[in-house]
Amino acid sequence: MSDTFLAISDPTRRRILNRLRTQGSLSVTDLSEPLSMTRQAVTKHLDVLERAGLLEYRRQGRKRIHRLKAQPLEDVADWLAPYAAAWDRRLSRLQTHLEEDDST
Amino acid sequence: MSGVITRALEFSSDIERVWKALTDPSEIAKWFSDRAEFDPTPGSLGWLEWDEHGRYPLRVEAVEPPHRISWSWSHNPGHEFDPENSTLVEWTLSEREEGGTLLELRESGFRTDAAYQENQRGWTAELGELAELLEGRSIPGSKPAPR
Numbered sequence: 001m002s003d004t005f006l007a008i009s010d011p012t013r014r015r016i017l018n019r020l021r022t023q024g025s026l027s028v029t030d031l032s033e034p035l036s037m038t039r040q041a042v043t044k045h046l047d048v049l050e051r052a053g054l055l056e057y058r059r060q061g062r063k064r065i066h067r068l069k070a071q072p073l074e075d076v077a078d079w080l081a082p083y084a085a086a087w088d089r090r091l092s093r094l095q096t097h098l099e100e101d102d103s104t
Numbered sequence: 105m106s107g108v109i110t111r112a113l114e115f116s117s118d119i120e121r122v123w124k125a126l127t128d129p130s131e132i133a134k135w136f137s138d139r140a141e142f143d144p145t146p147g148s149l150g151w152l153e154w155d156e157h158g159r160y161p162l163r164v165e166a167v168e169p170p171h172r173i174s175w176s177w178s179h180n181p182g183h184e185f186d187p188e189n190s191t192l193v194e195w196t197l198s199e200r201e202e203g204g205t206l207l208e209l210r211e212s213g214f215r216t217d218a219a220y221q222e223n224q225r226g227w228t229a230e231l232g233e234l235a236e237l238l239e240g241r242s243i244p245g246s247k248p249a250p251r
Contacts, residue, residue: 084109087109090135093135093136094136098121101117
């Protein structure tokens with residue numbers, strides 16, 4: 001999972017993930033254009049994402065078509081769940097505290 | 105986005121009252137920790153302390169009364185504040201048109217890299233459970249082959 005955190009720590013890679021999420025399958029060229037980056041630079045980012053298990057690709061002629069694999073992101077969400085639950089408990093106590101205070 | 109926790113909650117109390125609950129140490133000790141040292145001034149160091157878990161150091165980052173306050177806290181109780189091993193907690197308060205206050209919470213900066221895991225020894229019981237959960241999760245499919 002540290003690979004996932006590394007992968008999503010970079011804003012360019014987050015943009016790539018968002019585009020794959022919203023637009024489905026994309027080639028390196030498709031991904032490079034709006035980023036105004038070289039194909040080589042984008043390929044490096046794609047390699048990081050692939051190592052983290054966040055995308056898969058298939059060959060279409062000479063092109064590689066990339067697709068998002070969301071499972072590692074779901075694992076991150078699961079990992080964060082206990083922290084989120086702690087906040088739910090605290091916020092619920094805050095609500096109780098303020099309500100008790102209002103009624104006195 | 106992943107790696108971030110966000111929550112939003114509405115209160116019937118007015119914004120000044122909610123602000124006080126978030127920034128006055130004696131108030132914080134009524135709903136968050138057992139004790140708190142907290143000065144809502146950017147850069148000030150404080151802590152949140154639980155009988156059960158120990159003392160968590162924090163640093164106040166940004167303050168805009170009564171609308172925004174943020175602080176970083178380290179996840180190594182009993183140690184100095186360590187920005188390398190901390191998450192950022194941001195609170196945003198806004199007045200609702202129909203009265204009351206909308207409170208938004210965002211905690212970001214969670215990491216699981218090696219340095220962070222070394223610090224895990226110091227984590228609380230609650231986070232110990234988390235580590236067990238992680239280990240339990242990593243077993244399927246990654247069981248070491250018998251030698």
